Amino acid sequence: MSTDMTTVGDTGLLDALQHEVAVFARRAEQTRLGGIGQVRNSMDRAAYLLLNRLDNEGPMGVKALASSMGIDSSTVTRQVAPLVDTGLVKRTSHPEDGRAVVLQLSPRGLARLEEVRSSRRQLMAELTREWTPEERESFCTLLTRFNGALSARMTVQGVPGPETPPTS
Numbered sequence: 001m002s003t004d005m006t007t008v009g010d011t012g013l014l015d016a017l018q019h020e021v022a023v024f025a026r027r028a029e030q031t032r033l034g035g036i037g038q039v040r041n042s043m044d045r046a047a048y049l050l051l052n053r054l055d056n057e058g059p060m061g062v063k064a065l066a067s068s069m070g071i072d073s074s075t076v077t078r079q080v081a082p083l084v085d086t087g088l089v090k091r092t093s094h095p096e097d098g099r100a101v102v103l104q105l106s107p108r109g110l111a112r113l114e115e116v117r118s119s120r121r122q123l124m125a126e127l128t129r130e131w132t133p134e135e136r137e138s139f140c141t142l143l144t145r146f147n148g149a150l151s152a153r154m155t156v157q158g159v160p161g162p163e164t165p166p167t168s
Contacts, residue, residue, distance in 0.1 A: 031123070042116075042119075043112070043116045046079045047079070047082075047083055047088070048113075048116060049069065050065070050069070050076070050079055050080060050083065050089075051083070051088060051089070051105060051109055051112070051113045052113065053065060053068060053069055054089065054103060054104065054105040054109075055105050055110060055113055058104075059092070059102045059103060059104035059105075060102060060103060061094065061100055061101060061102055061103070062076050062077055062080070062101065062103065065080075065103060070151065070154065080103060083109065087106055087108045087109070088105070088106055088108055088109035088112055088113075089103055089104065089105060089106060089109055090103070090104045090105075090106045091103060091104075092104055
């Protein structure tokens with residue numbers, strides 16, 4: 001089977017889709033960094049995803065966290081260090097194996113995560129203000145499906161992808 005699964009009719013639509021995904025990625029990063037409009041209680045994407053995962057799944061070791069996020073342990077260790085330094089994440093001993101380290105969202109981390117979630121909800125409400133509830137739901141469903149396809153492709157290529165995305 002050919003790797004080019006497009007037909008002549010799909011080419012223009014797929015070109016438009018890949019362009020819009022690229023623009024979306026750039027605009028999302030600019031918005032997060034405060035480059036467009038008012039600064040919105042920003043948080044680094046890696047920090048947000050780590051805190052969100054710890055909130056949704058509870059305390060876990062570095063290897064389990066890395067596996068659930070589809071990244072390697074050294075990346076998690078590097079990304080968690082500033083979160084521990086700023087008091088957003090606590091390192092504790094594993095209850096059954098005192099030698100193992102467990103990462104846990106601190107009360108301060110949960111409060112900060114809730115601030116960022118609230119800010120992001122407000123932004124989503126603003127950006128989709130003129131959308132119907134059905135349009136918001138359809139967009140969310142399709143974006144979730146798109147992200148799932150990206151994760152599945154990474155897994156097929158030997159790059160571990162995250163399991164199911166958090167619902168928050």
